[in-house]
Amino acid sequence: MADTEVVADYTQNFEGWIDDFNEWQTRIGFDPSWLGDYRFDIKFDWDTAGNQIEFGDFEGKPKWNRRMQIPQQTIRDAIINMVSVQGDTEFASVEQQNHLLASAPTEYDRKSALRIMCEEQRHGWQMAYLLCTFFGEQGMREAAKLLERNAQEGTRILGSFNAPIDHWLDFFCFTHFIDRDGKYQLKMLSTSSFKPLAASMGPMLKEESFHLGTGANGLRRIVKQGVIPCALLQKYLNKWVSTGLDLFGTDDSTSAQWAYVYGVKGRYDEREAQEPADREHLNEASRELYFQELRDEMRRISKVRKEGEPELYIPSDKFKRGIGKYAGKRYTVHGEDFEGDDVAWDEYLSAVLPTEEDEEKLINEYMKEEWIQYREWKGD
DSSP: OOHHHHHHHHHHHHHHHHHHHHHHHHHHTOOGGGGTTOOOOOOOOHHHHOSBOOSSTTTTSBOBOSGGGSSOHHHHHHHHHHHHHHHHHHHHHHHHHGGGGGGOSSHHHHHHHHHHHHHHHHHHHHHHHHHHHHSHHHHHHHHHHHHHOOTTTTOSSSGGGGSOOOSHHHHHHIIIIIHHHHHHHHHHHTTOSBHHHHHHHHHHHHHHHHHHHHHHHHHHHHHHHOOSOHHHHHHHHHHHHHHHHHTTOOTTOHHHHHHHHTTSSOOTTTTTOOSOOOGGGHHHHHHHHHHHHHHHHHHHHHTTSOTTOOOOOOOOTTTTOSSSTTTTOOBOTTSOBOOSOHHHHHHHHHHHSOOHHHHHHHHHTGGGSOOSOOOOOOOO
């Protein structure tokens, strides 16, 4: 069978995946009527995708448009893995967040969150389309798994996407920190040697900017309102930053190095960078850019705090890490070595991370007031 016929065959099979998607929506409690007239369109920006492979060992050769053009099965596997992980995060986010719609502090926040969930589903839909259309039976199996794993059951691929988002403060932290990581991942794939993947990223990046902007805007409105003390808010920043840093993967990553060699996934600043890539430290370089962006953004958010409130900050990249060279080691939020036994460490964590008591006070006391600055919805 010719490759174009294979694509047509699996495009038809994508329709079967759509039936599974509809069942998934029902299973997680997302009412399709909430979508209104929103449609899950497949969007490509072929102009920004480029025609030639931009980095790695195949640099200068034509980008691959179809599966059979990809020269090695190992490269196909790497692309399938990238697409699968990206799609997995999109559906996980909806599973984590959709219960919040019933408790939105304002109509603006409800509609903003709903827009985010619609776009996350479209992103997952796009990734499933790539898997089903371009990668045969293997792609079909991976597309099916996107709907079989579940954040509530803790079976999503990446840890952040199994974490409970219990209330709107968690939501704003998640969209600020984790969706900002998403921006980095999408941009790193926007120069991919597999052209349909690269062409998918432009529309997704435009939509992703609203997601992380919602997080930054939400945190700014909370700080400006001044009902939730900055000291308590700081605990939630400490909670979410470390998991965002972990999403960049291990240090000295061989998988990141091979993805670069294949031209599958570049640096965040691939097209702007003047220096050759340090292939052995790709994850660390992207993580450092992300970390600096977080610090700059938090300085802006902290400026609107009320007089007398402590300055908000991004904790050290050493604090409570689960992946990388700092994983499992004990550092303070300021990056200093922690001196003390297990009991002292647990006491320290209770002082800098949200406790059950903090959660109770947040929900039953602070969130009973007008805890976030009002903003009117001016969209459609």
